[in-house]
Amino acid sequence: METTALQHIASQVRRDIVRMVAGVNSGHPGGSLGCADFLTLLYFDQMNHNAETYTMDGIGQDLFFLSNGHISPVWYSVLARAGYFPVNELGTFRKLSTRLQGHPSTDKKLPGIRMASGSLGQGLSVAVGAAQVKRLNKDNSIVYCLHGDGELQEGQIWEAAMYASAHKVDNVIATIDWNGRQIDGDVENVISLGDLHAKWAAFGWEVLTMDGHNFTDMKNTLMKAKSLCGHGKPVVILMKTEMGQGVDFMMGSHKWHGVAPNPSQLEDALGQLEETLGDY
Amino acid sequence: MTEFEILGNKDTRSGFGEGLAELGRTNENVVALCADLTGSLKMDAFQKENPERFFQVGIAEANMISLAAGMTIGGKIPYTGTFANFSTGRVYDQIRQSVAYSKKNVKICASHAGLTLGEDGATHQILEDIGMMKMLPNMTVIVPADHNQTKQATIAIAAHEGPVYLRFGRPVMPIFVKPDANFVIGKADLLTEGTDVTIIACGHLVWKSIEALKALEEAGISVELINMHTIKPLDTDAIMKSIAKTGCVVTAEEHMMHGGLGDSVAQFLSRTNPVPQEYVAVNDTFGESGTPMELMTKYSIDTQDVINAVHKVLARKNA
Numbered sequence: 001m002e003t004t005a006l007q008h009i010a011s012q013v014r015r016d017i018v019r020m021v022a023g024v025n026s027g028h029p030g031g032s033l034g035c036a037d038f039l040t041l042l043y044f045d046q047m048n049h050n051a052e053t054y055t056m057d058g059i060g061q062d063l064f065f066l067s068n069g070h071i072s073p074v075w076y077s078v079l080a081r082a083g084y085f086p087v088n089e090l091g092t093f094r095k096l097s098t099r100l101q102g103h104p105s106t107d108k109k110l111p112g113i114r115m116a117s118g119s120l121g122q123g124l125s126v127a128v129g130a131a132q133v134k135r136l137n138k139d140n141s142i143v144y145c146l147h148g149d150g151e152l153q154e155g156q157i158w159e160a161a162m163y164a165s166a167h168k169v170d171n172v173i174a175t176i177d178w179n180g181r182q183i184d185g186d187v188e189n190v191i192s193l194g195d196l197h198a199k200w201a202a203f204g205w206e207v208l209t210m211d212g213h214n215f216t217d218m219k220n221t222l223m224k225a226k227s228l229c230g231h232g233k234p235v236v237i238l239m240k241t242e243m244g245q246g247v248d249f250m251m252g253s254h255k256w257h258g259v260a261p262n263p264s265q266l267e268d269a270l271g272q273l274e275e276t277l278g279d280y
Numbered sequence: 281m282t283e284f285e286i287l288g289n290k291d292t293r294s295g296f297g298e299g300l301a302e303l304g305r306t307n308e309n310v311v312a313l314c315a316d317l318t319g320s321l322k323m324d325a326f327q328k329e330n331p332e333r334f335f336q337v338g339i340a341e342a343n344m345i346s347l348a349a350g351m352t353i354g355g356k357i358p359y360t361g362t363f364a365n366f367s368t369g370r371v372y373d374q375i376r377q378s379v380a381y382s383k384k385n386v387k388i389c390a391s392h393a394g395l396t397l398g399e400d401g402a403t404h405q406i407l408e409d410i411g412m413m414k415m416l417p418n419m420t421v422i423v424p425a426d427h428n429q430t431k432q433a434t435i436a437i438a439a440h441e442g443p444v445y446l447r448f449g450r451p452v453m454p455i456f457v458k459p460d461a462n463f464v465i466g467k468a469d470l471l472t473e474g475t476d477v478t479i480i481a482c483g484h485l486v487w488k489s490i491e492a493l494k495a496l497e498e499a500g501i502s503v504e505l506i507n508m509h510t511i512k513p514l515d516t517d518a519i520m521k522s523i524a525k526t527g528c529v530v531t532a533e534e535h536m537m538h539g540g541l542g543d544s545v546a547q548f549l550s551r552t553n554p555v556p557q558e559y560v561a562v563n564d565t566f567g568e569s570g571t572p573m574e575l576m577t578k579y580s581i582d583t584q585d586v587i588n589a590v591h592k593v594l595a596r597k598n599a
Contacts, residue, residue, distance in 0.1 A: 057354050065350075106382045114353050116382045119373050122346045126378060129350025129358075136311070136332065137354050156374075159343035167335070 001045045003215040009081060010040040012277040014246045016077035016090055018269045019279065021260040024094040027102070030256040031148060032074035034179050034241040038146070038212050039078045046222050048141060051083035054111045062141045063130055065115055067123020068148035068177065069103040070258065075112075076100050081277065084112040090280045121154025123147060124174060128164045128234075131172040142229060143172045150182030153191050158203065164234040165204025173225045174205075174236045177212070179243040181254035196238060205236045212241035247272055282472050282497065284490050287455040290427035292448035292483075293391040297322025299434025300359060300389075304330045307357070307438055313348055314361045315341045320450075321361035321391050345371045348386045349378035357385055357438055363397070364390035364447055365406040372412060379443045380416040387437050387444045388413075393423075394534035395562070395579055396451045396484060396572035405567040405575075411539020413445040414512045420444045420465060421511040423533075423541070425486035427455045429509060432463035440465055449534075451572040453487050468515040470522075474502035477590050477597075478522040478529045482508050482541050485532035485560065485581060492586035501590060514544050516552075523555055528597040530589040532560035534581055556596035558589040 013036045021027035043049070047062040066075050073093065080087045085099070092098035099108040103118030115126050127145035134141055151157065164172060176196070184190050193199070200207045206228045210221035218239075225235045243257065244250025247269040250261075261269055303310045304326045312326050313335045327334040337344040341362055348358035360367065367390035368375070379386045390409065397405050414421045420442060424430040430448045437444045457469075471486070472493065481489040486507045496503050504522050508515065523529060529549070531542030542559040549555060562579050576582045 059354065063353065115349065115384075116377050119377045122342075122374055122378055125343045125346030125374075126350035129347035130353045131350075132335070132347075133311075133351045133354035133356050136356065139354070156340075156342040156346070159340035160346070163337060163340065163343055163347070166338075 006040055006044060006215050008276045009044055010036045011274045013040055013074060013077045013081060015270060015273045015275055015279060017073040018247065018261060018266060018273070020073045020076070020090055020093040022263070022266040023091065025260045026094055027073055027260055028070040028258045029073065029260065030181065030243040030250060030254070031068065031071040031177060031179065033247060033250060034212065034243045034245050035071055035074050035146065035177050036246065037215065038175065038218060038239060039074055041215060041218050042144060043078050043082045045219065047144065051111065054084060056114055058114070059137065059139060060141060063114065063143045065123045065127045065130070065143070065145040066104055066117055067145055068120065068151050069117030072100070072102065072104050075104065079112040085110060087280045120148070120151040121156040124157050124160035127172050127174065128160050128169050131169050132167065134171055142226065144175070145172070146175050146177060148182070149176055149178045149180065149187050149193060150190070152176065152193055161200065161203040161205065168232045169234050170232050171229050172234050173229070174234070176236065176238050177241055178238050179241045181243045181257060183254065183257050185254055200236045204233060206233045207236055207238065209238045209240065212239040213245055282493055284456045287428070287459070289452050289454055291450055291452050292424060292427055292430040293320070293450060294322050295424070295427040295430030296389055296391065296434050296446070296448055297325060299431040301325035301329065303435060303438055304333070309355055309357045310359065310438055311335065311351055311356045312359045312361065313337050313344050315339055315344050315366065317362050321389070323361050341366045341371050342374050345374040345388070346378045349382060349384045352384040352386060357387065359387045359389050361389050361391070363404060364393035364409050365404050368409040368412050369406060376416060380418045383418050384443060385441055387446060389434070389446045391448055392450045393447045394449060394483070395567045395575040395581070396449050396534060398450065398572045398575065399569050401569040402566040407536040407562050407567065408539060409447065410511055410535050410541065411543070414544065418443055419512065422465065422509060423447045423482040423511060424509050425483060425507050426453060426457050428457040428459050428461065429463060432461060433509065436463045436465060447483065449484060451484070453484055456487070456490065466510045466513045466515055468518040469507040469509065470518065471505040471507055472503055474504035475525050476502040477594055478504045478506065478526045479532060479586065479590065480506045480508045480519065480529060480541065480545055481532040482511065483534050485534055488576070488581070488583045489532050489586050491583040492590070495587050496590055501594065503590070508541060511541050511544055514548060516548050519545060519548060520552065523549065523553055528556045528593045530558045530560060530586065530593050532581070532586055535561055537561040537563050556593050558593040560585045560589050
């Protein structure tokens with residue numbers, strides 16, 4: 001898909017995000033906005049998937065797991081815009097009896113979601129397990145997963161990282177949302193991740209980096225990541241992003257990690273984001 | 281006098297190993313994961329016969345549980361193996377989010393449960409696991425009584441769609457369940473029929489209760505003994521039927537009094553037909569090093585404790 005078309009979709013996804021969180025005065029807009037370009041690219045250009053033939057087992061299709069489940073608004077928007085469920089359902093986000101729970105769940109059977117997430121650090125293990133079953137099933141599809149950078153402070157991430165390289169799980173592409181922010185402040189000041197590139201490399205992963213707001217760079221990097229699959233090593237992409245990307249007053253700090261805009265802030269935000277596909 | 285034929289002496293963990301090995305031969309969807317305790321869990325046979333379906337995780341139990349949850353996607357039936365302590369308390373959040381809440385078809389198989397792990401001491405002797413697991417929605421909790429029943433349960437849970445916690449142990453104990461018995465999840469085994477008192481037991485305490493029968497029958501007490509191998513879903517019909525006859529109950533388990541089998545029975549009876557109940561269980565204390573049988577005696581979950589509890593509950597009933 002052309003970059004302009006992808007940008008078109010991503011702009012609508014960003015509108016959806018801020019409207020969803022403002023609608024219930026809760027949720028996590030910062031990381032959601034930061035990952036809007038990446039998830040748009042994944043679902044509209046890179047992944048082999050089909051909303052109409054969605055099944056939990058996903059045989060013959062690529063899988064995606066969101067490990068940092070708090071950025072559910074961006075995932076819900078992209079899933080809806082990709083045809084997994086009606087776009088109007090985005091308006092039920094976080095409301096009683098909704099399928100769009102605050103954090104993703106399988107409980108209400110929302111198509112596109114295969115695992116609950118929210119308690120951090122578990123999604124890499126899940127993705128690696130699913131990837132190993134792809135191999136057992138002789139299914140050459142790829143398993144993608146997304147993690148926050150702050151999430152890498154969870155020890156289980158590194159258990160999974162060690163396991164995946166020891167078992168040569170080479171059909172998984174993990175992406176780190178490397179925005180440098182977490183709830184309490186800058187990641188560097190909360191608990192520094194140190195040399196992230198060297199850490200993943202030392203754990204036996206192929207390490208790529210990309211600009212999470214540059215579609216050309218992301219396309220090239222994902223093509224490279226896919227070409228590395230099947231060669232005995234798992235692949236991780238360190239994706240530089242800006243928390244709150246696309247809404248000027250939400251960028252440049254951690255403050256919009258988990259805060260919803262008020263009505264006037266919403267208006268300000270929507271003024272910066274073109275309505276391209278029609279609001280829900 | 282009620283007689284139980286002893287069919288041999290083995291540990292329940294070996295029953296798990298045999299059941300898993302049989303599943304390896306009969307169900308191609310069964311996969312197994314182990315956190316560096318393959319020998320202790322008796323998973324060697326499965327590993328040897330199905331190397332492509334066996335996953336050595338190393339000492340990383342949290343990773344193991346979430347890996348297993350991921351492996352259900354694509355149709356596999358993962359069995360995880362480690363000690364009960366590391367199968368539950370250490371990984372509660374992983375089980376809660378990725379297995380129970382996500383309703384994944386993972387079988388959490390937990391060995392060395394309770395005091396009878398023995399000499400390793402309290403760090404490894406979990407007595408809270410039944411409670412933690414039964415509190416989770418969607419979770420089935422099974423505590424088989426002997427080697428044969430553990431094998432049968434291991435095989436039966438593969439045909440049950442959904443999360444299961446299967447708890448077994450280390451000590452060699454008498455085998456009394458017939459090798460061809462039909463294990464049905466949630467359907468208790470009625471071992472003896474009686475009219476004075478109901479004993480509801482699980483795990484190793486079923487044998488201890490059988491041992492208690494002799495003294496009780498000699499004292500002229502008619503005992504109805506139920507092997508409640510499934511803690512959740514609880515066979516409430518079996519309890520109702522028995523209590524209607526006996527009007528009192530002793531529960532017996534190798535677990536903390538809080539949150540165990542006795543707790544489930546009490547909750548049910550308090551809402552339906554409250555009767556005097558006595559508990560044979562560990563009472564709000566950690567264990568310690570010792571032989572399994574020494575520990576069962578010291579922590580009051582031995583044969584004599586079942587006998588004492590029966591006398592006590594009968595005295596309350598007849599007061």
